[in-house]
Structure formats: structure tokens, C-alpha cells
Amino acid sequence: MSEILDLSHVRLGDRPLVVCDIDDVVLHFVAPFQDFLRGEGHELLPRSFRLTGNIVSIETQIALEHPDVRRLIETFFEAQENWQIPFDFVVQTLDALSKDADVVFLTAMPPRYWEHRRRLLDRIGLTFPLIASEEPKGPIMQRLHDGRPLPCVFIDDIAHNLHSVRDHVSECLVIHMMPDSPLHLLAPKPDDGIVRATDWGHAAELIYTHIQSKAA
Missing domain, CATH: 3.40.50.1000 (HAD superfamily/HAD-like)
Incomplete structure (x- = not known):
């Protein structure tokens, strides 16, 4: 419980x-998160209203799996005072x-x-x-x-x-x-x-x- x-x-x-x-x-959130992602070597491609499946590696254009997306979101929240x-x-x-x-x-x-x-x-x-x-x-x-x-x-x-x-x-x-x-x-x-x-x-x-x- x-x-x-x-x-x-x-x-x-x-x-x-x-x-x-x-x-x-x-x-x-979305705009600074996009800037944050680029600094991590990723980008957000808005193809649907979700993050998993739409965050891709800039180098390979392969979409990140959910655990990696979650890690990026949490890293962003950890540093939110510098971004938002x-x-x-x-x-x-x-x-x-x-x-x-x-x-x-x-x-x-x-x-x-x-x-x-x-x-x-x-x-x-x-x-x-x-x-x-x-x-x-x-x-x-x-x-x-x-x-x-x-x-x-x-x-x-x-x-x-x-x-x-x-x-x-x-x-x-x-x-x-x-x-x-x-x-x-x-x-x-x-x-x-x-x-x-x-x-x-x-x-x-x-x-x-x-x-x-x-x-x-």
C-alpha cells in the first residue's frame, strides 16, 4: 500500500x-528541455505527444528506450534551476x-x-x-x-x-x-x-x- x-x-x-x-x-519545460537534450547529444522530434519514442540520438537518429528517457528527465529535474x-x-x-x-x-x-x-x-x-x-x-x-x-x-x-x-x-x-x-x-x-x-x-x-x- x-x-x-x-x-x-x-x-x-x-x-x-x-x-x-x-x-x-x-x-x-519543453523549450529548455530541448536545449538540455542537445547538450547531451540527443534531440526531441515531436511526432506524438510523448517523450519515449521521440527522443533520438543526434548521431544515429535512433530513439532512446524508456529507461534512458527517464534518466534524462530526472537529470534535467536535478539541474532544473539552471534551465527553467x-x-x-x-x-x-x-x-x-x-x-x-x-x-x-x-x-x-x-x-x-x-x-x-x-x-x-x-x-x-x-x-x-x-x-x-x-x-x-x-x-x-x-x-x-x-x-x-x-x-x-x-x-x-x-x-x-x-x-x-x-x-x-x-x-x-x-x-x-x-x-x-x-x-x-x-x-x-x-x-x-x-x-x-x-x-x-x-x-x-x-x-x-x-x-x-x-x-x-
Whole structure:
């Protein structure tokens, strides 16, 4: 039996909750990961929305097997502080939102890299609580919100994460936000009813509208 994810470090007030993914939502992932791969003698050929099978040796053009892809991803996470940078206006937007809501980061990443990501987020001024887990996001969001009669919002770039949260927290505003990378253009599309934010300015508009509608 797996251990229950510890959420005790996340302390919520009596106000709305905004839970946000990190990679390719708050911090660039695909673009710096491509730069990292080239330095390792590999390249990402976006032929489908997956990494295994699409990362190839520059020299031979042979695709790497899953264990080698996993090793590269973990090496990248180990060095993420040297590679990943925030998206435009994310720091300002989340800082403004935090005046009216509790902001929490929920990143799909092995928990052993929590400290690396914590240092990176703190360095750029994003000091909000951070949860790192490879578990489904819907049940985590359900535990965080815990049925409170307050607005909640979830932002992610991956359809199955959005669907997971929608299915576990029906009253949550679920926002799809992703970069226009060649890889993301091949991603599965979220179901109808999940709203798409084009950038952080647009996301803020959607979030404030949702919060205000629940307060009315």
C-alpha cells in the first residue's frame, strides 16, 4: 500500500483556492528541455505527444528506450534551476491573485526533486506552497479543497489532469493553459466545457470572474 501524500504543509484560509501546475504553465519545460537534450547529444522530434519514442540520438537518429528517457528527465529535474524560467507575467499575476485567494502549486514530478523546485520558485518570487507528486491530481485536489463552500480553480496543460480534477471536484473551475510548442500541438484535447486560457492575463480574467460569480 502506498503512503498517503502529506499535505500538512499546505494551510488554507477562509478564501478561494487556486491550484496551479508548474511545468509549461508556470515554468517553461519543453523549450529548455530541448536545449538540455542537445547538450547531451540527443534531440526531441515531436511526432506524438510523448517523450519515449521521440527522443533520438543526434548521431544515429535512433530513439532512446524508456529507461534512458527517464534518466534524462530526472537529470534535467536535478539541474532544473539552471534551465527553467517563468512564463511572462506569471509572477505578477499570481502575486495579485494571492491577495484574494490561496495559491498552491501541484507539480507532477518525483517528490525527491521538491527541494530543487522549491529553491527555483523562491528565487523568482513564487513562494506559495508546493506539492510534488506523481499521483493523480483529482484526488489531491479533492483532499485540498475538502468540500469547502468556497470557489476553487485548477490550471494545467495536460488533458488527463484537467479531467481528473473535474471528475473529483465538480464545482471547480478547470482551466487549460499550455504553450504553443510543436509537442503540445500534438497533445490530446480536453473535453468540451474545460475553458482554455491563452496566457496569464486571460487566466486572471477567468479566475476573477469565477470568484466574483460565486460571491454574488
